[in-house]
Amino acid sequence: MIRDQETLNVLLDTLSRFVRERLVPAENEVAETDLIPADIVAEMRDIGLFGLCIPEEYGGLGLTMEEEVLVAFEIARTSPAFRSLIGTNNGIGSQGLIVDGTEEQKRYYLPKLASGELIASFALTEPGSGSDAASLRTSARRDGDHYVINGTKRFITNAPEAGVFTVMARTNPDIKGAGGISAFIVEKGTPGLHIGKTDKKMGQKGAHTSDVIFEDCRVPAVNIIGGKEGVGFKTAMKVLDKGRLHIAAICVGAAERMLDDALRYAIERQQFGKPIADFQLIQAMLADSKAEIYAARSMVLDAARRRDNKEDISTEASCCKLFASEMCGRVADRAVQIHGGAGYVSEYSIERFYRDVRLFRIYEGTTQIQQLVIARNMIRNAQQ
Numbered sequence: 001m002i003r004d005q006e007t008l009n010v011l012l013d014t015l016s017r018f019v020r021e022r023l024v025p026a027e028n029e030v031a032e033t034d035l036i037p038a039d040i041v042a043e044m045r046d047i048g049l050f051g052l053c054i055p056e057e058y059g060g061l062g063l064t065m066e067e068e069v070l071v072a073f074e075i076a077r078t079s080p081a082f083r084s085l086i087g088t089n090n091g092i093g094s095q096g097l098i099v100d101g102t103e104e105q106k107r108y109y110l111p112k113l114a115s116g117e118l119i120a121s122f123a124l125t126e127p128g129s130g131s132d133a134a135s136l137r138t139s140a141r142r143d144g145d146h147y148v149i150n151g152t153k154r155f156i157t158n159a160p161e162a163g164v165f166t167v168m169a170r171t172n173p174d175i176k177g178a179g180g181i182s183a184f185i186v187e188k189g190t191p192g193l194h195i196g197k198t199d200k201k202m203g204q205k206g207a208h209t210s211d212v213i214f215e216d217c218r219v220p221a222v223n224i225i226g227g228k229e230g231v232g233f234k235t236a237m238k239v240l241d242k243g244r245l246h247i248a249a250i251c252v253g254a255a256e257r258m259l260d261d262a263l264r265y266a267i268e269r270q271q272f273g274k275p276i277a278d279f280q281l282i283q284a285m286l287a288d289s290k291a292e293i294y295a296a297r298s299m300v301l302d303a304a305r306r307r308d309n310k311e312d313i314s315t316e317a318s319c320c321k322l323f324a325s326e327m328c329g330r331v332a333d334r335a336v337q338i339h340g341g342a343g344y345v346s347e348y349s350i351e352r353f354y355r356d357v358r359l360f361r362i363y364e365g366t367t368q369i370q371q372l373v374i375a376r377n378m379i380r381n382a383q384q
């Protein structure tokens, strides 16, 4: 659903110019320094990028899902690190509060997240529980008007920068699965909360992950999201449905950028006395990529519109994440191939993108987990 096409066009134009003129020229610096320059972060704040999906009443732009994916197509046309910095505030870091938080929690935290004053992180994964997230072991024991949290979270995006964490922990040790899990808001600086060293990753330099360790970390009981125990895993899953669609949109934008770069190279690069773009085997790689991007873009827009229509899009979100992230990997591979040796050296951005986009098939549910979700939903629907 697009609320006002003209306002949206202004946002998309502003963003497209910002990506072209500010972010693309800074890509190499970010990759080399592993840091997004402070002036760029400030500009991202000014444009409102930290609050894209936070409701207007809490200081954000309140984008609908369709508007959000159109924005994601644009922002993904540069290093994914830029998107990663704003991604948690708009997605997994804030959505738990938006869908299930109490009014008081929303009023306190959301305006700070929307302005970018606070960076949010979402801490679900643990050393022993990734795909099987419901088996998590981090515990939260009630002690008077506090909970005492113990455990370790792994690969937490923006943890080194975060001012606030959404943390999934087991409040009922007798319930082993999802029903024993609650979601908490934990602020940076809370005694007993420690941030591990920053992970050295394959790609996405400038975006940071690390362990988050809780050692007898006392969190006020009012910080349990929604004020209720035992619904935290459901909150997490609601958040992931939306997140999967967002990541699928990011895959489309990244693939479009890689294909643009590959096309330009194919037109410029001469072999056997003519541009390599004249060779039909190169054309096949360009055409297959174009068709697959178009398919993914159409899927993402369709699923986004359905979500705006309040349909249950669990299956569609997983279909989009599965297809778009795998598509993005194939486009990255073909784009390297089209570049030949130049695709393997860092002078050309495709070498970096090839590494950066590999993550999309892994986080927010691996490809295999999306397959399981889709098949499980199909079988359940057939049996109803």
Ligand SMILES: Cc1cc2nc3c(=O)[nH]c(=O)nc-3n(C[C@H](O)[C@H](O)[C@H](O)COP(=O)(O)OP(=O)(O)OC[C@H]3O[C@@H](n4cnc5c(N)ncnc54)[C@H](O)[C@@H]3O)c2cc1C
Pocket (backbone or CB within 6 Å): 121, 122, 123, 124, 125, 129, 130, 131, 132, 154, 155, 156, 157, 158, 201, 209, 359, 362, 363, 364, 365, 366, 367, 368, 369, 372
């Ligand atoms: C850079 C980065 C950022 C991340 N950011 C966050 C974050 O902000 N917050 C957060 O909570 N987590 C985050 N994660 C964690 C991420 O979501 C997990 O890594 C991911 O869900 C996979 O879990 P795992 O790494 O434990 O792999 P595993 O679950 O151990 O999976 C290993 C392999 O086994 C396969 N597999 C597992 N179960 C099955 C099955 N039943 N059937 C078939 N195959 C299966 C998987 O598909 C995969 O191929 C991040 C990870 C990375 C790398």
